[in-house]
Amino acid sequence: MTASKSERLLNLVIMLLVARNYVTKERIREVIEGYHGSEDEAFEKMFERDKAELRALGIPLELGYVDKFFEDEQGYRIARDAFELPDLDLEPDEVAVLGLAARVWQHAGLASATSHALVKLRAAGHDVDRDALDVLQPRVEADEPAFDAMWAMTISRTPVRFDYRRPSDPEPTLRHLEPWGVVTSRERWYVVGLDKDRGEPRMFRLSRIEGTVAADGRAGSFEVPPGTDVRALTSALAPARPSTEATVLARHGSAVLMRRRAIEVTPGVEGPDRDTAWDRLRVTMYSRDELAGDVLSHLGDVVAVEPAELAALVADRLASLSGAGR
Amino acid sequence: MSGASTRDQLARLLALAPYLQRRGEVPLKEVAADFGVTSDQMLKDLRVLYMCGLPGFGPAELIDINVEALEDDPDGLVRIDNADFLARPLRLGSNEASALIVALRALLDSSPVASRDVVERTLAKLEAATEAGGATPLVDVRIPEQGLAEQATRGMIERGISANRQLRISYLVPSRDETTDRVVDPIALLTRDGKSYLDAWCHLAEDRRLFRLDRIVGSEVLESARAVPDLEPRDLAEGLFEAGPDDLVARLRLSREMRWFAEYYPVLTTCETDDGGLEVTLSVGDEQWLVRLAMRFGHGLTVLEPAALGEQVRAVARSALRLQQATS
Numbered sequence: 260m261t262a263s264k265s266e267r268l269l270n271l272v273i274m275l276l277v278a279r280n281y282v283t284k285e286r287i288r289e290v291i292e293g294y295h296g297s298e299d300e301a302f303e304k305m306f307e308r309d310k311a312e313l314r315a316l317g318i319p320l321e322l323g324y325v326d327k328f329f330e331d332e333q334g335y336r337i338a339r340d341a342f343e344l345p346d347l348d349l350e351p352d353e354v355a356v357l358g359l360a361a362r363v364w365q366h367a368g369l370a371s372a373t374s375h376a377l378v379k380l381r382a383a384g385h386d387v388d389r390d391a392l393d394v395l396q397p398r399v400e401a402d403e404p405a406f407d408a409m410w411a412m413t414i415s416r417t418p419v420r421f422d423y424r425r426p427s428d429p430e431p432t433l434r435h436l437e438p439w440g441v442v443t444s445r446e447r448w449y450v451v452g453l454d455k456d457r458g459e460p461r462m463f464r465l466s467r468i469e470g471t472v473a474a475d476g477r478a479g480s481f482e483v484p485p486g487t488d489v490r491a492l493t494s495a496l497a498p499a500r501p502s503t504e505a506t507v508l509a510r511h512g513s514a515v516l517m518r519r520r521a522i523e524v525t526p527g528v529e530g531p532d533r534d535t536a537w538d539r540l541r542v543t544m545y546s547r548d549e550l551a552g553d554v555l556s557h558l559g560d561v562v563a564v565e566p567a568e569l570a571a572l573v574a575d576r577l578a579s580l581s582g583a584g585r
Numbered sequence: 586m587s588g589a590s591t592r593d594q595l596a597r598l599l600a601l602a603p604y605l606q607r608r609g610e611v612p613l614k615e616v617a618a619d620f621g622v623t624s625d626q627m628l629k630d631l632r633v634l635y636m637c638g639l640p641g642f643g644p645a646e647l648i649d650i651n652v653e654a655l656e657d658d659p660d661g662l663v664r665i666d667n668a669d670f671l672a673r674p675l676r677l678g679s680n681e682a683s684a685l686i687v688a689l690r691a692l693l694d695s696s697p698v699a700s701r702d703v704v705e706r707t708l709a710k711l712e713a714a715t716e717a718g719g720a721t722p723l724v725d726v727r728i729p730e731q732g733l734a735e736q737a738t739r740g741m742i743e744r745g746i747s748a749n750r751q752l753r754i755s756y757l758v759p760s761r762d763e764t765t766d767r768v769v770d771p772i773a774l775l776t777r778d779g780k781s782y783l784d785a786w787c788h789l790a791e792d793r794r795l796f797r798l799d800r801i802v803g804s805e806v807l808e809s810a811r812a813v814p815d816l817e818p819r820d821l822a823e824g825l826f827e828a829g830p831d832d833l834v835a836r837l838r839l840s841r842e843m844r845w846f847a848e849y850y851p852v853l854t855t856c857e858t859d860d861g862g863l864e865v866t867l868s869v870g871d872e873q874w875l876v877r878l879a880m881r882f883g884h885g886l887t888v889l890e891p892a893a894l895g896e897q898v899r900a901v902a903r904s905a906l907r908l909q910q911a912t913s
Contacts, residue, residue, distance in 0.1 A: 265594045269637045272599070277639060277670050290640045316596055317678035343673040345714050353707040356692065360707075363688035373688060374621060375596060376681035381619055382604035382674035398739075398781075399691050413724065414679050426845035429857060441724045466848075508912065515757055515764050519802070531911035556881040557762065559905035562912040574909050580883040580902035 267293025268309055272318060276342060281323045281334030318342065344383055354385045361387070365400045368407055401448055403465035406441070408472035409450050413438040416483070418455070418476035422469040431469045436461075437481045440489030444497050451492050453481075462496045505544040506565040511536035513560035517553060531562055539564075547572055555580075597622070598634050602648065602671035610662040613655055624659055631655065631663065639670060682715035687724045735781065741804045742783055745771045749810050752785075755803035756796055760874035764802060765789065770811040774798075786813040832868045835875055836890040839863045843885035864889075876901065 270291050275282060284306065288294045294302055313320055319341040325334045349357070361377050364370040377387050401410075405421065412419050419438055424431035435455040442449050447464055454461035508530050509517065518524055523541040530537025544550045551572045554561045563570040597620055604619070605611065617627035631650050638647035649666040677685070689711065693704045745752045752771055757764050767789035775782045781798040834853065839846050841861040846852075852865040869875050872894065879888050879898045888894045 264591050265598060265633050266636045268591070268595050269598050269633070270640075270642075272595075273637060273670060274640050292642065312592060312595070316592060316599075317676060342675060344676050347710050347714050349707070349710060350703075352703045353710065356689070356704050356707045357685070357711075360685055360688035360692055363691050364684060369684040369687075372678075372681045372684035376677050376685045378597070378600050378604075378620055379674040379677060379681075382600040382602075382607070384607040399688065410683075410724065411680075414683055426848050427841065429861065513762050515762055516759050519757075531908040552881040555883065555905070556759075556877040558877065558880060558901050559908050560762065562905075562909045564912060570909070570912065574906065576884055577902050577906035577909055580880065580898060581906055582899045582902075 263293055267291055268312060271309060272313065272337065275320070275335055275337040276339060278336050281321070281325045281336050283325055283332055283334040287335070344379055347380070347383070347385075349380075349385055351386075354380075354387055357385075358387045363399050365398050366406070369401070369410075399443075403448050403468075405465045405468040405472050406448055409438060409465060409468075410441055412472065412474065413441050413450070413452075415478040416481055417474050417478045418481060419472050420475040421472045423463055424467055424469055426467075434463065435475055436463070439483045439487060439492075441465075442489055442493045444493050449493065451489055451496065460492060460496065462493060502543045502545050503566075505542055505550055505563070505569055507540050507542060507550075507554060508537045508562050508564060509540055509557070510534075510560040511538055514540070514557055517542060517557075517561065544569070551576060594630060594633070596675075597630055598637075599671065600674045601630060601634060602665065602668045603674050605650075605663060605665035606668055606672060610664055613659060613661060613663055616663055628652070628655060628659075634665075634668075638667070677715050679715070682711070683724055686711060686715075735798050738798055738801050738804050739774065739781070741806055742771050742774055745806050745811075746773070748806070751807040751809045751811055753805050753807055754783075754796065754801050757800040757802055759800075760871050760877060768807070769794075769796075770813045786811075788812070832870050833872070833891060835867050835869045835888060835894075837865050837867060838887045838889055839865060840885035843882060846882070846886065880905075 270293070271287065274287065274290060287306070288302055294305065297305060310320060319337060321336050321338055321341075322333055323336070324330045325332045357377065357380060361370075361373045364373055381387055409419070411417075417438075418436065420433060420435045422431035423434045436450065437453040437455065438450050439452040439460075440450070442451055442462075444462075447466065449462045449464050451460065451462045453459070504522065507517070508528065510530070511526065512535070517540060518538075521540040521542050525539040526536070528537055528539045542550070547569055551563070551569060554563050554569075554573050555576060563573040601616075601620070605616070613624055613627060617624045620627065620630075622630070631652050634648055635650045635652045636647070640646070645667075648668045648671075651661070651664045655661050655663065686708065689704060689708045693701060693708065742752065744750070752769050753766065754769060755764050755766050767787055769783070769785035769787050772784045772786065772793075775784055775795070783796040783798060783801065785794060785796060786792075787794040787796075837846075838858065839862050844863055847855050847863055847865055850867060852867050854866045856864050858864055875888065875894060876897055879886060879894065880901065883898070883902070888898065
């Protein structure tokens with residue numbers, strides 16, 4: 260029955276926590292009632308599973324010699340300072356912030372991890388009230404199928420391999436990575452780490468990973484280079500978006516979206532026709548190609564003025580769209 | 586019960602003993618709520634805890650809880666005694682600490698300057714107390730700057746939903762290049778591929794519509810109650826974009842450079858072409874949208890079907906070219 264298993268595990272934790280010295284497996288078997296009456300082999304199996312269960316919960320089991328002068332008999336204990344949550348010395352407003360943080364994750368697994376953390380903080384005497392503050396809150400979502408595995412592998416420092424496909428590739432390729440960090444950039448999740456095929460840091464978009472993320476080595480088998488700043492690395496690896504300014508003319512009342520993004524709008528200027536009034540918009544240009552596309556998508560309600568290269572690009576593309584080249 | 590539920594129960598028990606010792610007497614229902622379980626489950630947990638204690642397991646060694654009284658009176662107060670060997674909860678696991686730290690960083694990014702200080706203090710204390718802290722944050726989130734306006738909209742929508750009120754929104758429709766004011770009955774907030782949407786009944790369209798949050802340029806909660814209540818939130822598993830009855834299916838040819846299109850737009854089918862590009866089909870509710878799309882990406886995107894659209898694109902391009910040439 261499960262009740263007896265939880266009971267056996269909790270009694271084991273208490274026994275090892277209060278013990279002054281390492282406790283031998285024989286002594287554990289004798290004392291903990293749940294182990295009574297099992298055959299040797301069954302006990303060994305049960306005990307191994309129980310140890311794994313405790314470690315999965317993050318309970319630090321130490322193995323050591325019962326008598327340090329005669330290194331013959333090994334036993335177990337739990338060091339209290341490695342087991343207990345240290346005093347966080349939180350002020351009431353800090354506790355309220357933790358309550359807010361618990362509502363940020365819109366991802367089932369991580370939302371439950373934060374709830375478990377809050378249960379522990381409540382148990383340490385902090386009155387975490389989830390509804391304490393009514394302020395604007397960010398939401399963090401993670402829908403990418405590869406997210407869970409990559410998060411777990413990053414935290415346990417496990418090398419990984421996965422099939423990765425950029426939109427320009429017809430076939431995915433197998434990549435090998437030491438994941439240093441999982442990061443967002445421009446609302447998408449990426450993993451940053453050492454690309455072992457190329458021997459240098461790279462970032463991969465999680466939504467482009469196909470199939471499963473598999474362990475490619477043991478947990479804890481690599482170190483993140485000291486001083487690595489994952490956030491700075493992300494900015495360095497992300498393609499840069501230098502911007503310049505451009506000028507376009509828009510028919511009065513049109514180009515709603517461009518106007519919202521414009522740096523400056525001058526109404527009532529001279530336009531290419533007199534069917535309507537025209538306004539001049541000064542806008543930020545990240546890429547000439549992208550802005551030309553914006554201009555074209557307005558179906559003649561917007562024309563490009565400056566820089567000259569932009570106006571030329573728009574004219575070229577209109578010429579080819581109008582059938583000149585077909 | 587599965588192994589995971591034993592583990593969950595053990596995790597609760599380890600927190601329950603210090604929790605009850607800190608709080609003194611707490612109503613059973615409140616304990617259950619704080620641990621996120623039912624009162625029945627909490628009573629089961631307490632029964633297990635009551636069977637545990639120091640080696641020896643005599644009455645003097647066992648944890649003492651008023652389980653019998655609680656079985657008769659589920660509204661009663663929980664009392665614990667003789668559990669001082671479990672005085673503090675277990676450390677945060679690295680998964681728990683990381684999840685909390687990332688959430689705090691997200692809060693920090695989106696906090697107004699005045700409240701950044703308290704978030705920073707909390708983060709520092711939490712990082713100091715956990716292994717996951719230290720110099721190298723393993724997981725990092727960035728809340729984009731323009732997200733703040735979107736959050737204000739989100740707050741407005743949440744208030745509308747919880748108070749059962751209608752909203753007035755100004756919505757930008759790029760395919761028609763206009764902003765429209767409309768009254769909607771909010772149903773739910775949805776997220777897909779990093780974009781947030783309002784699922785609502787639109788009284789202008791007299792139909793259910795999805796609105797992209799970043800295109801809602803103004804919003805207010807009205808005094809009037811929702812007129813079309815009890816609409817079920819849509820099932821995200823089926824995808825956000827259902828084809829409407831009037832939709833046409835367009836067939837597009839994409840060049841090699843335009844392959845990314847299939848990743849960003851909800852295409853119905855995809856097949857490879859000989860020159861390394863793709864041919865896709867797409868459900869289109871608004872022909873005008875498709876004309877704008879073809880104009881924007883004309884150099885790498887060709888509309889194969891409907892064929893009449895090709896002629897329309899050429900005509901639009903010819904007149905736009907005259908205007909562009911008249912611009913000095």
